[in-house]
Amino acid sequence: xxxxxxxxxxxxxxxxxxxxxxxxxxxxxxxxxxxxxxxxxxxxxxxxxxxxxxxxxxxxxxxxxxxxxxxxxxxxxxxxxxxxxxxxxxxxxxxxxxxxxxxxxxxxxxxxxxxxxxxxxxxxxxxxxxxxxxxxxxxxxxxxxxxxxxxxxxxxxxxxxxxxxxxxxxxxxxxxxxxxxxxxxxxxxxxxxxxxxxxxxxxxxxxxxxxxxxxxxxxxxxxxxxxxxxxxxxxxxxxxxxxxxxxxxxxxxxxxx
Amino acid sequence: xxxxxxxxxxxxxxxxxxxxxxxxxxxxxxxxxxxxxxxxxxxxxxxxxxxxxxxxxxxxxxxxxxxxxxxxxxxxxxxxxxxxxxxxxxxxxxxxxxxxxxxxxxxxxxxxxxxxxxxxxxxxxxxxxxxxxxxxxxxxxxxxxxxxxxxxxxxxxxxxxxxxxxxxxxxxxxxxxxxxxxxxxxxxxxxxxxxxxxxxxxxxxxxxxxxxxxxxxxxxxxxxxxxxxxxxxxxxxxxxxxxxxxxxxxxxxxx
Numbered sequence: 001x002x003x004x005x006x007x008x009x010x011x012x013x014x015x016x017x018x019x020x021x022x023x024x025x026x027x028x029x030x031x032x033x034x035x036x037x038x039x040x041x042x043x044x045x046x047x048x049x050x051x052x053x054x055x056x057x058x059x060x061x062x063x064x065x066x067x068x069x070x071x072x073x074x075x076x077x078x079x080x081x082x083x084x085x086x087x088x089x090x091x092x093x094x095x096x097x098x099x100x101x102x103x104x105x106x107x108x109x110x111x112x113x114x115x116x117x118x119x120x121x122x123x124x125x126x127x128x129x130x131x132x133x134x135x136x137x138x139x140x141x142x143x144x145x146x147x148x149x150x151x152x153x154x155x156x157x158x159x160x161x162x163x164x165x166x167x168x169x170x171x172x173x174x175x176x177x178x179x180x181x182x183x184x185x186x187x188x189x190x191x192x193x194x195x196x197x198x199x200x201x202x203x204x205x206x207x208x209x210x211x212x213x214x215x216x217x218x219x220x221x222x223x224x225x226x227x228x229x230x231x232x233x234x235x236x237x238x239x240x241x242x243x244x245x246x247x248x249x250x251x252x253x254x255x256x257x
Numbered sequence: 258x259x260x261x262x263x264x265x266x267x268x269x270x271x272x273x274x275x276x277x278x279x280x281x282x283x284x285x286x287x288x289x290x291x292x293x294x295x296x297x298x299x300x301x302x303x304x305x306x307x308x309x310x311x312x313x314x315x316x317x318x319x320x321x322x323x324x325x326x327x328x329x330x331x332x333x334x335x336x337x338x339x340x341x342x343x344x345x346x347x348x349x350x351x352x353x354x355x356x357x358x359x360x361x362x363x364x365x366x367x368x369x370x371x372x373x374x375x376x377x378x379x380x381x382x383x384x385x386x387x388x389x390x391x392x393x394x395x396x397x398x399x400x401x402x403x404x405x406x407x408x409x410x411x412x413x414x415x416x417x418x419x420x421x422x423x424x425x426x427x428x429x430x431x432x433x434x435x436x437x438x439x440x441x442x443x444x445x446x447x448x449x450x451x452x453x454x455x456x457x458x459x460x461x462x463x464x465x466x467x468x469x470x471x472x473x474x475x476x477x478x479x480x481x482x483x484x485x486x487x488x489x490x491x492x493x494x495x496x497x498x499x500x501x502x503x504x505x506x507x508x509x510x511x512x
Contacts, residue, residue, distance in 0.1 A: 107355075254307070
């Protein structure tokens with residue numbers, strides 16, 4: 001465990017010495033800001049319209065969470081699909097390229113510790129990303145009266161999603177020396193998980209159920225709307241576990257070839 | 258000490274290392290000599306546990322590198338062909354990182370780092386970023402990370418390659434100074450290196466050991482270069498003879 005933390009510490013400092021991390025953070029926060037602004041503006045307009053029409057009922061139904069935070073989180077989850085591979089592509093691919101992979105595998109540390117260390121570092125980075133955009137719920141809380149619990153659940157979901165993406169990204173990075181291949185394969189897998197239920201949005205018997213179960217937005221959407229269901233948590237945790245397991249196997253395989 | 262027994266490594270049809278056996282005694286320096294592509298790096302990588310052998314065993318301090326991998330690796334300090342530096346880390350931070358991963362306790366890391374910085378002449382470079390170092394200094398940092406945990410066994414793959422004469426002289430001095438306390442296997446294709454610092458020499462060509470001898474028994478009369486060239490051509494002559502034999506057998510079969 002100690003070795004995993006040593007590696008995690010080094011990885012994390014390494015992130016912040018290189019420009020990639022800062023570019024990713026900036027892009028993420030800027031986009032979030034723009035979406036927030038756009039959504040809030042639309043919300044504001046609806047408030048104006050409904051006020052002008054004096055329909056108290058419609059006004060009551062306007063929910064800050066549903067109209068602003070919910071779509072914001074959904075948009076940011078898609079942004080993450082693109083940004084997370086950029087963070088994780090380096091993880092193993094770079095080590096293979098520079099020769100430090102040989103060092104890691106000949107040091108008296110377990111493969112699991114290497115994978116765990118990189119996973120922890122990337123996950124902490126995701127948490128930082130998500131924490132940075134908590135500024136928007138805070139703004140809402142200052143000027144309005146949103147449901148903090150629901151927003152909190154949504155942000156937890158986004159963080160969990162990010163961590164899941166990280167695990168998949170680490171896996172693709174462990175398969176290749178080439179960072180671009182690592183990034184694009186990760187992107188491919190994540191996009192596939194996004195659209196996997198499109199052929200059968202409803203019905204379709206067992207296959208339909210399976211595809212819908214595998215669908216990322218399905219589980220993410222549930223959590224963002226404020227419902228933290230065990231089945232959704234299980235989905236994410238299983239994904240993370242499977243991806244990390246495969247990563248460990250992939251790294252370990254170097255010792256057996 | 259290191260014991261290599263009947264090591265063979267195959268990549269599909271290609272045999273990189275063929276039935277290689279040798280032994281490096283406690284505290285001695287063994288020179289692993291051979292032309293480029295002979296299989297030196299492959300052998301080093303198998304000894305240090307980076308890749309498995311197809312056939313054969315490696316014992317490091319009595320531990321099997323494959324079945325008792327973790328324990329065996331604790332006993333080894335390895336400098337690969339390319340020093341494994343993280344180019345965005347500072348030298349001191351890098352050495353601390355390596356020290357921790359090599360099993361040093363938190364309380365010992367500081368002293369160990371200071372010690373190797375001094376031994377390898379890196380005290381002035383402690384705060385430099387690894388990526389900005391010249392080749393000579395990179396090699397020194399590579400050596401430093403190999404010795405930081407004071408391992409009983411050192412495996413050095415071409416430690417002086419690409420260095421200028423003065424640096425070569427310094428690194429050789431460093432390595433020579435480490436003998437006695439450490440068992441060292443160093444691979445090279447620079448002959449003077451072997452004659453200057455090694456106790457034993459193993460010559461490898463095309464994956465096969467063609468000579469294993471202590472340096473003192475070689476010194477009489479012939480220069481190492483002569484011995485080397487002779488051993489290499491003998492091996493090639495051996496191969497030619499083998500090929501001829503095979504052809505004759507095939508010819509006889511058709512006759």
